[in-house]
Each structure stands twice: as C-alpha cells, then as structure tokens.
Amino acid sequence: MFTSKESFKSIFQDNVVSKLGKTLEEVSSEDVYTILSRMIRESAGKEWAATNREFKDNEEKQVYYLSLEFLIGRLLGNNLLNMGVLEIVQEGLEDLGVSLSEIEEQEADAGLGNGGLGRLAACFMDSLASLGYAGHGCGIRYKYGLFEQKIVDGNQVELPDNWLQKGNEWEVRRDDRKVEVRFGGNVQVHEKDGELEFSLHDYEGVWAIPYDVPVIGYKGNKESSHMNTLRLWSAEPMREMASRSSSSGGNYYSYLDYNRSVESISEFLYPDDSQYEGRLLRLKQQYFLCSAGLQSILRTYDKLGLSYEELPKKIAIHINDTHPTLVIPELMRILLDEKGYGWDTAWEIVTKTVSYTNHTILSEALEKWPTHMVRELLPRVYMIIEEINTRFCGMLMDKYPNDPDRVAHMAIVFDDQVKMAHLAIAGSHSINGVAALHTDILKQREMKNFYELYPDRFNNKTNGITHRRWLMHANPELSQLVSESIGTRWITHPQEMVGILKYSEDASFQERTAQIKLNNKQKLASYIEQKYDVKVNTDSIFDVQVKRLHAYKRQFLNILHIIHLYHQIKAMPSLDMVPRTFIFGAKAAPSYYLAKSTIKLINSVANVVNNDPDVKDKLNVFFLENYSVSLAEKIIPAADVSEQISTASKEASGTGNMKFMMNGALTVGTLDGANVEMHEMLGDNNMFIFGLHANQVMDYYQHGGYNARDIYNSDSRIQEVMNQLIERGPFTNHNNEFDILYRSILDMNDEYFVLKDFSAYTEAHVQIDLAYRNRKEWLKKSIHNIGHSGKFSSDLTIGQYASEIWKIKPVDRP
The missing domain is CATH 3.40.50.2000 (Glycogen Phosphorylase B;)
Structure with missing residues (x-):
C-alpha cells in the first residue's frame, strides 16, 4: 500500500486528481473521506481475498x-489503526493541511x-x-x-x-x-x-x-x-x-x-x-x-x-x-x-x-x-x-x-x-x-x-471489549503512555497492562495521566460548547452514565440524586463540594414511555440547574443527544466517574463498565454483572460499591418484605425529591408531567429498588467527593483501574x- 508518509501523500494526491478530477485545494472533507476510505478498502481487498483463499485451501x-x-x-480510523498505517496517514494529511479527526467525522x-x-x-x-x-x-x-x-x-x-x-x-x-x-x-x-x-x-x-x-x-x-x-x-x-x-x-x-x-x-x-x-x-x-x-x-x-x-x-x-x-x-x-x-x-x-x-x-x-x-x-x-x-x-x-x-x-x-x-x-x-x-x-x-x-x-x-478501539484509537495519548512505560507487547497481550501498576505512585506517571485526562475533558467540553453553546468546567468531576435507557439501569436513581444535590446547594450556597458535571447519553425505545419520561426529567433538571446562578459553579447536567459509538469515543476517555448502578442481578455483564475502567474512570456501582469481577481485582479502594446484593434482591422478589412507601415515609430527602415529580415546582411545567415516574416507584412498589438504594448511593457520592480531593490517591486509583482492565479485553474472551x-x-x- 504505502510504507512512508511521502509515499502516502503521493498516492493520495494522485487519487484525488484521477478519481475526482480536482486539485487538493478544491476537495471537501467529504471528498477526502471518500478517497481515503476507498484507498484503504482497495488495499485491504487483496488481503481479504488471500485470507479467504487460505480458508478454502486449508x-x-x-x-x-x-x-x-x-x-x-x-471504520476509517479503526481500519487505519489495524492495518498499521494510522500515524503515516495522520501525519501525511497534516502536511497537506487536513485533519484526520475532521475526516473521520464525515463517516456515518x-x-x-x-x-x-x-x-x-x-x-x-x-x-x-x-x-x-x-x-x-x-x-x-x-x-x-x-x-x-x-x-x-x-x-x-x-x-x-x-x-x-x-x-x-x-x-x-x-x-x-x-x-x-x-x-x-x-x-x-x-x-x-x-x-x-x-x-x-x-x-x-x-x-x-x-x-x-x-x-x-x-x-x-x-x-x-x-x-x-x-x-x-x-x-x-x-x-x-x-x-x-x-x-x-x-x-x-x-x-x-x-x-x-x-x-x-x-x-x-x-x-x-x-x-x-x-x-x-x-x-x-x-x-x-x-x-x-x-x-x-x-x-x-x-x-x-x-x-x-x-x-x-x-x-x-x-x-x-x-x-x-x-x-x-x-x-x-x-x-x-x-x-x-x-x-x-x-x-x-x-x-x-x-x-x-x-x-x-x-x-x-x-x-x-x-x-x-x-x-x-x-x-x-x-x-x-x-x-x-x-x-x-x-x-x-x-x-x-x-x-x-x-x-x-x-x-x-x-x-x-x-x-x-x-x-x-x-x-x-x-x-x-x-x-x-x-x-x-x-x-x-x-x-x-x-x-x-x-x-x-x-x-x-x-x-470483553477490544482495547484497540477503546484505548488505542479512542485515547491515543494514554495508549502511548502505556507503551512508553511497559513496551508494546501489551497490544497483543492485553493482560500485561497490569505492568503499569508499578507506576501507580510515581509522581511523573501520575501527572501525565492527569494531563491526558484533562486533555480529553477539554475535547469533550469543546464538543458540548460547540453543539449546545454551554461552557463546561473542566476542573469539575465528570460523572458519566451513558447506556441504553431502561428502568433496571436506574438512570432515575442518578437524576433523583442530582435533584437532591441541587436542593442541598440551594439550602446551603456555601456548601463545600467539588464541582460536579453529570453527563447522560441514552436512547429510549420509542414505545417505552417510562424511559422517555426519564429523559424528559433529566433535561428538565438540566435546564433548571444550568441556568441557576446559585448552583451553576458547582453543578451542571448535560444530556447529549443521539448517543452512538463515535460519541462514546469522545465521552469515555473524558470521564472521571463511571455510573454502573443497575439493580443487582439485572445487568447480565455490561461492557461500558470495562471501557470506562480501561480509560481510567472510577466506578460507582452495584455488585452486578461484570462489576463483581472488576471488584474482585480492584477491591473497595479503587471502586465505590453500594446497594443491595443480588441475593438480597432475589430474596425480596421471592419472599416479599419490601415496601417502597415505608422508605418514602421515613426519609425526608426521598420525600423531597419524589414530591418534586408531582408538585408544581422548578422541574415540572404542568401537572402530571412525571406522574408515571412517581407511580412506578410508589404505586408499583419500586420494582428495581431505587428508594432502597438511594441512601447508600448518596453516601457513595459523598465518598467520591472526599476521594477526589486527594489528587495523588485518586490518580493512583485511576492507574489501578487502567492496569487491571486488560483482563476484560475481548481477545481473552474470544x-x-x-x-x-x-x-x-x-x-x-x-
């Protein structure tokens, strides 16, 4: 195909002229994407045919x-990476005044x-x-x-x-x-x-x-x-x-x-x-x-x-x-x-x-x-x-x-x-x-x-997840740091990422991971500002929950806690807390009215919080529309905290939890799905575990004994946030807007134990606030997450x- 930056530039420019009849100055970003992707596919076609021929012959x-x-x-960036020409193409395009990241945006x-x-x-x-x-x-x-x-x-x-x-x-x-x-x-x-x-x-x-x-x-x-x-x-x-x-x-x-x-x-x-x-x-x-x-x-x-x-x-x-x-x-x-x-x-x-x-x-x-x-x-x-x-x-x-x-x-x-x-x-x-x-x-x-x-x-x-896309492609700076520290063998033997643990307390390594995280947060903040015209505080904790919206995944628990935080700050404007930016991304099935009401609630809360001068320096909420793989590649490397808060026993495994872990985010989660295996490696020091265990949840289902109204009646915090759903207030534009959410908890007896886990979840977030203040310890925890994540490479699963x-x-x- 091409073995150097110069040979790439020559072949690329020849293709622009011969296939588009344009000069380089005349081509659009879409033109560049078309030419580049066709070059890669045509080159790959020879190896594709050779592989299939070997399957047949052998x-x-x-x-x-x-x-x-x-x-x-x-596929463009991932294919360039896997074919071993990503750096050549990136540098060659830069010489020609073209940004590869901008070209990748042309692909649907x-x-x-x-x-x-x-x-x-x-x-x-x-x-x-x-x-x-x-x-x-x-x-x-x-x-x-x-x-x-x-x-x-x-x-x-x-x-x-x-x-x-x-x-x-x-x-x-x-x-x-x-x-x-x-x-x-x-x-x-x-x-x-x-x-x-x-x-x-x-x-x-x-x-x-x-x-x-x-x-x-x-x-x-x-x-x-x-x-x-x-x-x-x-x-x-x-x-x-x-x-x-x-x-x-x-x-x-x-x-x-x-x-x-x-x-x-x-x-x-x-x-x-x-x-x-x-x-x-x-x-x-x-x-x-x-x-x-x-x-x-x-x-x-x-x-x-x-x-x-x-x-x-x-x-x-x-x-x-x-x-x-x-x-x-x-x-x-x-x-x-x-x-x-x-x-x-x-x-x-x-x-x-x-x-x-x-x-x-x-x-x-x-x-x-x-x-x-x-x-x-x-x-x-x-x-x-x-x-x-x-x-x-x-x-x-x-x-x-x-x-x-x-x-x-x-x-x-x-x-x-x-x-x-x-x-x-x-x-x-x-x-x-x-x-x-x-x-x-x-x-x-x-x-x-x-x-x-x-x-x-x-x-x-x-x-498992492929570390090639979710670390090497999505977070190249962190990938490069890992390679500089322990060599490149981890790329084909991902379990060897554990080798970076010896640097978990090294001040220089910590500073580099911190700078990489900040760079990724700034990129995400730039995307949010460009799309939504809202500035994001990159010194705040980026707390992220991005996944399909379903009641058992409990985005509702997350937003109830945010409402609680909002009331705390309003009651005590001088409240000592690390600024927090909560980020959501999710699609709800078109006929799933409960999930769509949750999206509406998140956006209603965001509209109030982000426009309230009393809290905007401490609390922001964003729902990023049309969540997708390419958007995940922007969000996940920027996250400080990963929300994996499904009702214990309901999430079969999860893979988002692994992607966040691989990029250095700390998990706040239940002992559900693969969180359990993550916890076995990381321990309590490097995760924030809360809530009912699977056997407790299943015991309630089998034998009863749980009453959501009892918890509602005994906890003034829960009463306050739940009542916001049915009373005229800052988050509701008209009566009955969020009745379905209220009734799903109190009339249907809280199938996914949102109220039961609310107090423990709130306390886990207090611990996150305290832990983040100790910068060296937080970075140490983050490095432990990165190092242990190789176990969840899909290479090992396959x-x-x-x-x-x-x-x-x-x-x-x-």
Whole structure:
C-alpha cells in the first residue's frame, strides 16, 4: 500500500486528481473521506481475498456468529489503526493541511445496532480477526438502523437514521451470492419409498442480497492483516412474485404491497412490536437472517465435498441471544427435507454445530412467539419445532415421570407460545452466560431445571471489549503512555497492562495521566460548547452514565440524586463540594414511555440547574443527544466517574463498565454483572460499591418484605425529591408531567429498588467527593483501574470461546 508518509501523500494526491478530477485545494472533507476510505478498502481487498483463499485451501474450521446487531461504529480510523498505517496517514494529511479527526467525522455511524449486545458482537469480530481465527459475522443490513434521536423541549423525538444516505464505502454488494428466503405458503406431504417428503407451495419468496464488509484484524508486527467477513443481508423483491401475482389474478396494487412488505424486512432495526404487525415483522427479520445466513454457510461447506455428518468438524454456528434461534429448526429442515437425513442423525448434527449465548434474565427479553404466528409465517419450520418439542418433552417425562410441572415449565411449546430460549438450549451443545454472577443466576435460578438436565452444556464467558478501539484509537495519548512505560507487547497481550501498576505512585506517571485526562475533558467540553453553546468546567468531576435507557439501569436513581444535590446547594450556597458535571447519553425505545419520561426529567433538571446562578459553579447536567459509538469515543476517555448502578442481578455483564475502567474512570456501582469481577481485582479502594446484593434482591422478589412507601415515609430527602415529580415546582411545567415516574416507584412498589438504594448511593457520592480531593490517591486509583482492565479485553474472551466452545485454532498464515 504505502510504507512512508511521502509515499502516502503521493498516492493520495494522485487519487484525488484521477478519481475526482480536482486539485487538493478544491476537495471537501467529504471528498477526502471518500478517497481515503476507498484507498484503504482497495488495499485491504487483496488481503481479504488471500485470507479467504487460505480458508478454502486449508479447509479451516470456520465460525459464523449470527446476531441481529453489529454496532461497529465508524471504520476509517479503526481500519487505519489495524492495518498499521494510522500515524503515516495522520501525519501525511497534516502536511497537506487536513485533519484526520475532521475526516473521520464525515463517516456515518453504521446503524446496525442499539447497545451492548451489538457492541459486543463488533468487539468479537475485531478480536476474531486480530487473533487470526476464521470467524465471520452474519447480520442484517438495516436501511435506517434504530433512529436518530433529537431532543426537542426536553423530549426525545425519533427521526429516521438514514446512515446509508451517502452510501457505505466499506461494503461490497454480492449479487452472485443472493439466496431465496420463503415465507408463508402451504406444506404438502408426499410418500416416496415409504418415507414422507415435505414441500412448500404458494409461498412468498424474497431475495436476500449479501453485502460484505471486511473485518480487518490488527496487523502488529505481522506482514499483513488477517481479514474476516461481516456479511449483512438486504431484502429485495423477486420478479417471479410479480408474475405469480399476475397469473393468479393479482393486480398492480397487490404487487406494490408485496414490494413494501419485502423492503420492510431490512428497513429498520427492531421495528415497534407494540402491535401485532410489528411483532410479525420482527419474527420475519429473524427468520430472514437465519435462512439467508444458513444457506450461505452451507453453500461454502458444500464446496468441501464432505458428508453433512462432518459439518460440526468444519462449521460452528453461534447465536448471539435468542434472536437467531430459528437457525436450529431451519438447519433441521434443510437436513431432513433437502439432504435426506433421518431425524436422529440430523438432530445430532444440529446440536453439535450450534452454540448459544444468553444475555439476560429479564422475562421481557426472553423471547416468546405466539404459535399461530409462527405456524402461519413459517409452516414447515413450525412443524419441526413441534416435533422437537414433542421429542424433548417425551424425554423429560421419561426422566421426571412424577414431575409434570417441571416438564410444562421446560417445554419449548406451551400455552400457545414458542419459547425461544428453551429451543436454543435444547438445540445447542453449549450455553454460556456473560459474567460470573449472570451465569450463576442462570444455573441456580432462571435456568436451573435446564442446568440440572444439561450440566455440561452450561459455562461462563465474561464479556470483553477490544482495547484497540477503546484505548488505542479512542485515547491515543494514554495508549502511548502505556507503551512508553511497559513496551508494546501489551497490544497483543492485553493482560500485561497490569505492568503499569508499578507506576501507580510515581509522581511523573501520575501527572501525565492527569494531563491526558484533562486533555480529553477539554475535547469533550469543546464538543458540548460547540453543539449546545454551554461552557463546561473542566476542573469539575465528570460523572458519566451513558447506556441504553431502561428502568433496571436506574438512570432515575442518578437524576433523583442530582435533584437532591441541587436542593442541598440551594439550602446551603456555601456548601463545600467539588464541582460536579453529570453527563447522560441514552436512547429510549420509542414505545417505552417510562424511559422517555426519564429523559424528559433529566433535561428538565438540566435546564433548571444550568441556568441557576446559585448552583451553576458547582453543578451542571448535560444530556447529549443521539448517543452512538463515535460519541462514546469522545465521552469515555473524558470521564472521571463511571455510573454502573443497575439493580443487582439485572445487568447480565455490561461492557461500558470495562471501557470506562480501561480509560481510567472510577466506578460507582452495584455488585452486578461484570462489576463483581472488576471488584474482585480492584477491591473497595479503587471502586465505590453500594446497594443491595443480588441475593438480597432475589430474596425480596421471592419472599416479599419490601415496601417502597415505608422508605418514602421515613426519609425526608426521598420525600423531597419524589414530591418534586408531582408538585408544581422548578422541574415540572404542568401537572402530571412525571406522574408515571412517581407511580412506578410508589404505586408499583419500586420494582428495581431505587428508594432502597438511594441512601447508600448518596453516601457513595459523598465518598467520591472526599476521594477526589486527594489528587495523588485518586490518580493512583485511576492507574489501578487502567492496569487491571486488560483482563476484560475481548481477545481473552474470544480465546476462551475458540478453545472451549468452537474448538478452533488461529489460522497459520504464511
């Protein structure tokens, strides 16, 4: 490609002239982004083809990671880093009067995910490629993603996230690899040579068109980068359906309806499922992903010329949460109906090939589909699900003949619902949780019956993050400091970051970390001032909570505490406290009214606090709209305090907690998810732990004994802040504005124990204030967080998946 700054400048300027017909003085930032990204993709294409050729020649076992979300963010800077040319390009562009950071801003965040689930999948893709494994992603190419969030009068307003408006420079459309996905229709059964044959007729066919994105692994000191593929499927209409519509007496409008129905499949990430049509579309999306992905996988496998009994030796299919669970009955359908296998052999192939990650214990996230919906949309697949259920329940009745309740509880199809988590467990050889606490809860409580049935299938794989994006790219100054202090081996062996602990009390090292933190705070403050026309005190504590907005994540607890602080300062203007800047970022699901009311409350509080001369020097609140990966890259390196305050037992793992830790923020949090493992390494000295423990929360759920009104009546601070929600005052513009929040706590008995943990949370913030005053000790704590964070690199997590679940080894490339 290019090996020096001068060669880059020469090639880049030649491309500007030959491809745009412009001089360097005439090009816009968007032009520069287009030229630069195409240069990188074209160069990567050679290595991409070489990697795929080696997979084929060496018949490597390959992993396919199926996920409805891949929150990959912007790719330009990350790809430059992984290809080992970031500094060359940055310096070359500077010589030409161009800022690389400004060019990166021209790229849209890929609208392929919502939160932690999708960001985890993206980190895993990066680690698979960087470690040299043959591991590919399979998802949907959403035209609009989730939504673009705007805050209007404090309220969330959802606009289409048209991230593909200017195209996607990183993708390659593969028309020659399209496949057909079939919905609806009628199943006809025939007997041939004493065997039943099944065929689908009068179905609705849809083209699934693949768009491939190269996943570029970290080059390091290797001669070239290892490259895998993220294949994203787009739904398009079939001309054959037009002919069928006409021949069956259809009309022009019915074909338009068909076109619209097809386009909707890959139009939006997570369509609103509050109505039947939305739920049907979600199910359609899931089968579209599974059918298209599986056809593509098996087409590649067929080139090996092997029997399908050998499939588990060459292919591993991993389902990320329950969304792709239909891959289990779909693979059964192909083996039974198209490949001619008997049931027992087909089932053995499926269970040895598929593995499943569970991401939640929340009942609303454990998907269940009405049987009639599955039957009508996927008639043959539903027949297979019923047969799986019949055989599974028969086995359970043999094993537990005197326990019909257990059988009913574990059934895959029961009470007119298909339980996707149960199907995923029955059809997989491995089921893993994503943090030690989460896995223990699955085994001992939520999935106890399944764990007792399949103890060898359950295991833990604590989530991880790619340190290349979240430290090296997002915080290059800190990354450079680590390398100067302990060498660069930590980049490929991230657990060796622990080596910086020997500098935790070194005055020079502390000062450099402090200066880096200040630089990042100033960059974020500049962004806020530019976007919102508000100055930010960079000497204040930057206290940050950025994540999907959900009641169990308890942004509400955070804002109640801020209201409490506001009242304290108003009552005592001379209150001795370190100035605090609270920063929020979150999207609420469009139909999740409680979450949207929380956003409105945060913005109402911010409007009052930031315009009150009595408190503005001590307290500021900002809600940064349209939270995304690229915005997270600005926020996380600037944070002093990381808010990880979910109700204990509710957050499966968390990955934001790891990103903040890696960038030197101190966590205030509950012992929930991966916070538990962080605490095991860091201890009480380097975190601020508060609140109920998981066993206490679950004891309340099981045995009762918690009364939110009793706490409300006994704590004047809680009364004061809660009453602000229903009384006319500084935060409410009209009556009933925040009634839903008030009632969710007092009338619904505070499902997530906000009031129970309020006092402990308030005290934890007092301790944060005291600790921050001791600058040397705070910096020591920060360095301990950075040093221990290498344990949470996704490289280590993927290594465990590879050796313990998928049984793959890195590809030995020449």
